[in-house]
Amino acid sequence: MDEARRQRLRAVIEERQDTYLGWLLDACRQPSVAAQGTSMTEMADLCELLLRGIGAETRQIATAGYPVVYGEIGQGEKTLSFYDHYDVQPPDPLALWESPPFEPTIRAGTLYARGVADNKGNLVARIAAADAYRRALGPLPLRLKFIFEGEEEIGSPNMHAFAEAQAATIAADACIWEAGYCDTRGRRQFSLGLKGILYVELRVRCASVDLHSSWAAIVPNAAWRLQRALSALKDAEDRILIEDFYARCVPPTEEDMAALRALDFDEAGRRELYGLPQFSQGLSGDALLAQLSFQPTGNIAGLWSGYSGPGLKTVLPHEAACKIDFRLVPDQDPLELFAKLRATLDAAGFEDVEATLLGAEHPARTPIDHPFVQVVVETARATYGHEPLVQPLSPGSGPMYPLCQMLGIPAVSLGVGNEDSRNHAPNENIHLRDYWLGIEHIGAIIDRFGKASGECFGGAVS
């Protein structure tokens, strides 16, 4: 985008600040918490209204859960899609919010509201960018597809089925994924992939009822049984013992490592923030970076048995359970590993330990040398005035595999968050300056990508 076009785009965004801010405030006023089922219909309708307002054709596509709001606008050789979600995390603990979570409030140029960073700010910015582009620069040079799901915060349980049923609808040459932030020095950061996830609950039952603990001499204790079963799944060095667990893990390339190093991960600052004398296994440097981004995890997210109240209770618990989330890296397969988890427990004599699959998602990533990554980086450099950072694989998860990777669509995750946006936590926020720049950046991507030569983007993501 030449400088004249950029100035025209910027001017329109500035002129229409009140409008674009108003759209976002309206979105943030909806308490669209999927986990609690509040305002989901209202929020889906509002998304459709905003899309229609800029001239898009829209529809709500039913799923087994909340519908996907779908919108299309523009014509051209290329298609760029946006994946966002209109649901948000529950707002509690409410007492820690400085202003009510669903009454968006601006203090010193920062907008506070549940969901403003994750990810209504991005969702609305993308609609605003299409609007600003048309007003500033004329017809869109490509087709835009807006895919707004309503269940991201509850694990996107219906996105696989949706993607299979709607493959033609969501087909695109590239996708801008939901969210992005800054590092502590204010540098924009993009991510090229997401870890997958395997979420299981393990449950042990011994006796048929809880007993007085005097029976512990001869009656098996479910908590001890679970404790032993867990020993069969991980060793003392944090190595996961599920058979073939690491077999499909693709190690980072030198280019990946270089990108990780460029992130300038602040080890000491992060350790201090989290109160840690050291990271796991005393890792640091390249080994730490590789571990964080390219190694899978097995995290006990919850563990419970018997009495956890104050003081003494002498009970022999007949049941014990835990939740474990395994974050997976390319090319691990969650369902294959769930079967291996079962086999590993069985082989160690824990056939009685019940394993329930609560969630599964494949990892997904776009190679760092994909041409679309360059489009995003170049336009960011021009918009923000500094070199952005690229994270080859984010340690979080999301439905990027069914919506992009399975369909061969390269995806880059970026957005209007900052280094302390407090996603999922009280006082979630974005800086308004990041919002205006984020709208401009999307406009620049539309411009640049709409004019890119076709052959650069024909290749599927491997």
Add this chain to the structure above:
Amino acid sequence: MDEARRQRLRAVIEERQDTYLGWLLDACRQPSVAAQGTSMTEMADLCELLLRGIGAETRQIATAGYPVVYGEIGQGEKTLSFYDHYDVQPPDPLALWESPPFEPTIRAGTLYARGVADNKGNLVARIAAADAYRRALGPLPLRLKFIFEGEEEIGSPNMHAFAEAQAATIAADACIWEAGYCDTRGRRQFSLGLKGILYVELRVRCASVDLHSSWAAIVPNAAWRLQRALSALKDAEDRILIEDFYARCVPPTEEDMAALRALDFDEAGRRELYGLPQFSQGLSGDALLAQLSFQPTGNIAGLWSGYSGPGLKTVLPHEAACKIDFRLVPDQDPLELFAKLRATLDAAGFEDVEATLLGAEHPARTPIDHPFVQVVVETARATYGHEPLVQPLSPGSGPMYPLCQMLGIPAVSLGVGNEDSRNHAPNENIHLRDYWLGIEHIGAIIDRFGKASGECFGGAVS
């Protein structure tokens, strides 16, 4: 007690059933959960009220925790004491109760309420027995002392200090201890001792706050750390790994084993009742009996970390904890073993695992050939019409060491429970028939013991 006296006693108990049941219902309506501090004053006052109602002199003796309710009534050469407790276990899990735990409910001759078996049924039965005796047979032939503590279910933390300060107050020739049950064939069972206890809480802290589980690749997880620390305390065969843990354990004598065999422990019935394919380590026969009565335990009574609600939450918990009760046998020493537990954790590299002492009690026992045991057995035979069973050492715990053994007072534990009284568990219960007979049995002991020759009971318990 001759047959005429027994009939007079029985007639009074029958006449006053409504009164004695009313006392018990009132007691069971008090949610006197010491661990939660609810209704403790109300319950102590109710105990005093009931004792005064039968003419006893009473007072509440302050301790560092809840007071001991003390009552005295009667005159004679001998003194018989009753040890009971007015506190109960927490009622949870509430959902598994068929009627609310503190709304005592009678279904088919069985009374359901938290604490009715452990041990309000016994506490009230002993007051009722003194009342019935006086109404049926005239003045009590001995002095009765009622010692009702308020902290048995939280490990009797103040009974050592109480016993030392009040040695003269609680001096007696013999003591009836709090509780007793039936075997699955309905045979009354007494116990001559109690295991000791060491109750600890282990707590692990890693990061300073809970984190998004994407950090699990490099941030230590408190639940996994606790899981590993537990491996240092017990092996896969249930053997406790604390240094010298078994060094002081006194094995059962041949007489002890004979008494254990006479219990006719119904292995198959008990396994069926508790839904167990087998007992721990597949034990049966003499080995099972010796294990249950004469081996110490290490029971996880509670275990918790992170998220235990429905569905998925991807959190990395920064804290994990568990409660463990070790039941000890003569001559294990709880404080010595607590120090060894600490040393064992340290030696295994778990200096960071915090161990807090929540309760400690020595084991205690009265020899099987003590004359007071014969008084209890003979009167039981006459009351119940069958030969009672004697358990040399009960697998439960209590402050028998400071209140009896340290003062040379022989003690027999007996009471109105049944084979499935569900102590500490939902739907705790007693059969009303056992309650009436339990009152009668105490009356018969008062009669027989009040008239026994002095020299039989001079000997201290070793």
